Structure formats: structure tokens, C-alpha cells
Amino acid sequence: GENVEQHPSTLSVQEGDSAVIKCTYSDSASNYFPWYKQELGKGPQLIIDIRSNVGEKKDQRIAVTLNKTAKHFSLHITETQPEDSAVYFCAASMNYGGSQGNLIFGKGTKLSVKP
Amino acid sequence: KAGVTQTPRYLIKTRGQQVTLSCSPISGHRSVSWYQQTPGQGLQFLFEYFSETQRNKGNFPGRFSGRQFSNSRSEMNVSTLELGDSALYLCASSLGVIRVEETQYFGPGTRLLVL
Numbered sequence: 001g002e003n004v005e006q007h008p009s010t011l012s013v014q015e016g017d018s019a020v021i022k023c024t025y026s027d028s029a030s031n032y033f034p035w036y037k038q039e040l041g042k043g044p045q046l047i048i049d050i051r052s053n054v055g056e057k058k059d060q061r062i063a064v065t066l067n068k069t070a071k072h073f074s075l076h077i078t079e080t081q082p083e084d085s086a087v088y089f090c091a092a093s094m095n096y097g098g099s100q101g102n103l104i105f106g107k108g109t110k111l112s113v114k115p
Numbered sequence: 116k117a118g119v120t121q122t123p124r125y126l127i128k129t130r131g132q133q134v135t136l137s138c139s140p141i142s143g144h145r146s147v148s149w150y151q152q153t154p155g156q157g158l159q160f161l162f163e164y165f166s167e168t169q170r171n172k173g174n175f176p177g178r179f180s181g182r183q184f185s186n187s188r189s190e191m192n193v194s195t196l197e198l199g200d201s202a203l204y205l206c207a208s209s210l211g212v213i214r215v216e217e218t219q220y221f222g223p224g225t226r227l228l229v230l
Contacts, residue, residue: 043221103150103160105157
């Protein structure tokens with residue numbers, strides 16, 4: 001089955017710096033890659049996602065890139081702010097026919113942004 | 116539009132008991148998925164329901180079961196609780212309309228502690 005690896009497990013940056021989190025997946029049939037942010041005591045919140053037919057997607061300070069050949073995708077956060085501090089999860093799923101595939105999650109990256 | 120709601124938010128049970136958790140999806144969403152989150156195993160898929168039918172199932176024992184009602188609300192049940200069932204149980208909803216990709220939106224979770 002699908003396996004998603006996420007690195008690093010912890011990341012500490014200074015406010016204003018950029019943060020990059022990388023994930024690799026094992027099943028080339030995966031075609032949907034969302035990123036979630038989870039704050040303490042809350043459920044995961046979708047921050048950005050990318051489909052397999054797109055190589056890059058941006059939303060203000062957040063961008064995601066996908067390399068299907070290498071089977072890896074990355075989250076880029078620019079101009080980090082203290083409120084970006086949280087645990088970030090990448091996920092992969094494959095959807096086929098009409099059936100929604102389940103999300104396979106990475107282990108998470110704890111991002112700390114120091115003022 | 117209201118988000119995904121889960122009740123109760125916190126629950127304490129003892130080994131051998133059973134528990135029922137409830138999830139109300141976003142209005143108009145017909146698919147509900149359940150995930151278990153633990154520090155050791157991370158986020159793991161339990162099952163997905165669509166139109167009152169289980170459409171997808173993860174690798175969990177039969178003690179974990181679920182159902183979905185005609186109004187798309189879902190419940191999951193865990194029987195004969197074990198200490199290892201202590202976790203945050205997350206519900207996610209999506210439109211469920213047959214298409215290639217589906218975005219899942221998570222609720223705040225139910226934190227279950229088994230003593």
C-alpha cells in the first residue's frame with residue numbers, strides 16, 4: 001500500500017525566514033496531495049492541496065510543488081510568522097472510479113517560528 | 116456555513132467498555148471519513164461512509180465499526196475498549212460527488228482516554 005514519509009520532524013526558523021517541508025510517497029497511482037496544519041487542541045485544517053496534473057500551486061505565502069517522476073512534494077512557507085507555528089501534515093491519496101481514496105498521512109513536522 | 120462538528124469532545128472510559136462517537140458533516144457533504152490520531156502511529160484511516168454505505172475501510176480490528184444515517188451524520192463505535200484505543204478520533208467530511216478528487220475537511224476531534 002501507499003507509504004508517505006515526511007521530513008524534517010521538527011523545524012525551527014526565525015520570523016521572516018522561509019520554511020520547507022518535504023514528503024515522498026511510494027505509490028505512483030496517488031494523484032491528490034493535500035497539506036494540513038494542526039494547532040494544539042484542534043483538528044487538521046487544509047491549507048493547500050495539489051492534483052497530480054499540476055506541478056506547482058501558490059496561495060499567498062504558501063506554495064506546494066510536486067515532482068511525479070521522483071514521487072515527492074514539498075510545502076514552502078515564505079515570510080514566516082509566529083502564528084505559523086503548528087504541526088504540518090502532508091498526505092497522499094488515489095481516487096479512482098468514483099470512490100474517494102483514503103488519505104495516507106506523513107508523521108508530521110512541528111514548525112516553530114521564533115519572534 | 117458551519118464546519119464539521121463532533122461530540123463529545125472529551126471522553127473517559129475504562130477497559131472493556133464500549134463507546135460511541137458522533138460526527139455531523141458540513142451541510143451538503145455526503146461522505147464522512149474517520150481517522151485515529153495517536154503520538155506513535157500518527158493519523159490512520161479507519162473507514163469512510165457515503166450514502167449510508169461503508170465505501171472504504173482501513174486496517175483496524177472489527178471492534179471498530181461505524182454507520183451513517185440518511186442525513187449524512189455518522190457515528191463510530193468501539194467495543195471492548197483497550198488501553199491502546201486512547202487517541203484523538205477525527206471525522207472528515209467531503210462532498211462525495213463522484214469525481215476524481217475530493218477535499219476532506221476535518222472536525223475538532225473527540226479525545227478518548229481509556230483507563
